[in-house]
Amino acid sequence: MKTLTLLGVTGKPYASLVPGTCAGHRGTRIYGRLDCRAARRAIANGGYVKHRVFFADEPTAIAAGYRPCAVCMPEHYAIWNSTNKGDA
Template sequence: MINHTKLGETSFRRSRKLKQLIDDGLITCAGNVRLKIYGMLNCSSGKRMKAENRIFFSTIEEALGNNYRPCGHCMREAYQQWKSGGHS
């Protein structure tokens, strides 16, 4: 897990570091620390959250392993499965 605010001191530096990590394949999804929800990097809900609440994961398995649930907007099918009790 990588906390968004730990990527750099300024918004610009965080943005550049984040792009590098995504391009290198080290980040594939993001989550909300307070809500314990993860989703895709292009999710409109995720893009609106505050940087201090945003966390990044290298894999979906990492997010699930940290007890995050799928986003109901960008991961509708996984969310429905989680909601119906298909989670551990």
């Protein structure tokens, strides 16, 4: 079985045998679905990959300080945005 690297709630990497359900961008601290069209477009254009991180689940991404993607998770982003006005 292949070992994968995920980020934990502290933002530190750890080894996992189970793939994550969310991906994020280390620089922007945004997380989203693995099939996010914005992330796929950035990857296709040659960017993003070296900054990409993976999380076991959404609560872990949030605990690590990441915010939801407005493209692939608009409902989650709207909630985050309404409670974080001026924090971004």
